[in-house]
Amino acid sequence: MEARDQLIGGGALVRSALEKLAHAKHTLDNATYTTATGNAFDSATGQLAVLVGWLAYDSDLHPVARRCYADALALASEADDQDLIVHTCLYAANQSIALARLGEGRPHHALKLIDRARTLVRGRPPGRIHALIAGREAQAQGVLGDRKEFERAIATAWRELEHAIDYEPLEECPQWLRFVARSEIRGHEARGYADTGEIRKGLDLLDASAQKERGTRNAANDRAWAAATYARSGDVCAAVAVGTPVLAELENVASYRTLRVLEPVRRTEHPAAEEFRERFDALVGAIRRETA
Template identity: 35%
Template sequence: MASSRAVPNLRFRQLRGQRSPGEFAALVRRAAREIGEQVACDARYVGRVEAGEIRCPNYAYERVFLHMFPGLTLADLGFSDRETVRGRAARGRTPRPPDPYNSSNGTNSIDRTNSTYSNEESDVLRRAFMTGGTVTVAAASLGFGPLPGTEALRSDLPRQRVGASEVSAVEAAVRQIRLLDDRHGADGLYRRAAQPLRAAYALLDAGATTRGSTADRLAAGAGELAISVGWLAHDSGRLEDARSHYAEALATARVAGDTALEAHAFCNTSFLARDAGRHREAVRAAQAGQRAAGQLGSDRLLALLTLREAGAWAGLGDRPGCERALSRAQTLFGRGPSDTDPEWMSFFGEPELQALEAQCWSALGDWPRAARHAHRAAALQDPHFARNLALYRAQLAADLARADAPAEAAAVGEQVLDALEGDVESTRIRAMLADTARVLGSRRGTPGVASFLDRHAATATAARV
């Protein structure tokens, strides 16, 4: 039994130096961007490495670490040999045939540790994490089979122990869905994501007698997965489905006493209520989220929830209330990130701040001001996040059209069409662009507008076929 115990990685801890885990995680993410990788590194991941829970990083993290510390090997960084780690995991199991989606192609972002994924992990998450495929391949892969760990969903499940590997599978599914949504949007993913969500809640039910950190992680993972799937429904125009998923996450948070999950659920519930025209509900949900988040010490989370409140006040036409909330949000955001910021908030930087403020001014009818903020959001957004960049540009096109800048609106609209004809699939973005086309319909004589309108009509027709 002693041999299975995690051994702290003291070499990696030394490399972190005087930086906090959160600060070091930010350096890892920055280094990843430098070489075209994307890793969801946070303080918790750094802690797991230093605790020895991650004995060998996946290929994406390996490339990032070797980029950060040129001249060093994985052994120099305190990691074990990959073959050794896998060999122990595979001991006593029947060998599997070669897998064309094996992590040797460099696209697998699932960490293998002695307590998480084994060589029996499903093709689902490996294939879902392909960075070079289309959204169709990536989305379909979520439904090709069960999550790793969901083999426990057999008739004899009540006699099975829900442990770390099942919990890690749920957490990985959350990260997979978020990554694919960042790159492609929700439309092609929503229905496929229902399978891992059902599996996660079945595991939660099966593990009702589980105690301690495993139970806490399982509840948090299932709730976060419900929010992620709810967001896919939300972004693809299935608002009632989204409301159901967010309510499920909130109930899970309340039962588990998880204030972080509760704050996240209220954040998304407020956003959804605003989109559905239930602005007073959106205010109440945002304020409830702020009360929950107040216990967590994350100024960035409070900033986002306060922006949700601002958007709700704008929807009610309450400009003073909106401006007060915007001022509070800007102050909170200005305090900077911290180790207590939730992992799911990796999308929330300056571009998102600008975009949410643009939405407020749009709702208040101040189109030129909205356009200025939307332009900043699009200019600051990392192109790697294709879905958000297309969203910010769609917002900009809509604001420009109403700000009596039809040529500029058409030019930005063309960029959005480029994204929609590529890998981005989002009903929200298509709806925004359709609204812009309606506004520009009477300005066909303006240079560039006719071309945009004709192309938009052709694209909309193709999407319906």
């Protein structure tokens, strides 16, 4: 499902993924197994719940995503799986930060989840987990508008990533952390600078991130952020020029998360954005039908 998500987006997968999660939970409740097997099954189902939560988040199904993350935390507690708790906290924090940017959540909640993850991994050797925790904190501080704390956190994220690259071979890294690369931290940095008022610096970094991003889907998300940032700065023509190719990609990849990033371009009252608005609205309808 992770591989297919990169190709076709969460909206095309979320319904079948929820069915798989329901089947796994039903099996846990009704099967007979040893304690060791039960704990392993709890952990595996919890990892599945985090992935399904991500797909729901990508599909703008936020209450569903929260339920999946709650399931994952409960299963992690049953299995005494600290890595699963960390994994879930960081994905749930990402959702809280995204909602806070839309005025629908609080970054303080994300910071609590990030602190819990940090406490659980304190003392571990250099690795991508430390970079991701610092990157998530930088995201939250950026949304709060705290320039000093954002810059401190993003500097820590870069330092931890460089240590991880030196000391943690990618093949030894947990699968769910392998996306933590320079392009990922650069994207957090770009959005954080835009959030704290340094629009030009944020745009330059977003452009660099989109060009160096390994995954087409993540590069599209970076370009969507660049388009939205241009729209907020008042440069409508640049916003439409950057955002229109993203709409074309979203016609093949069902990601309402990325589409919502483009809402500032959609709200622009300018003749240059008329065709963009029409295509945007058509995509909203198509994705909603697919996830209904």
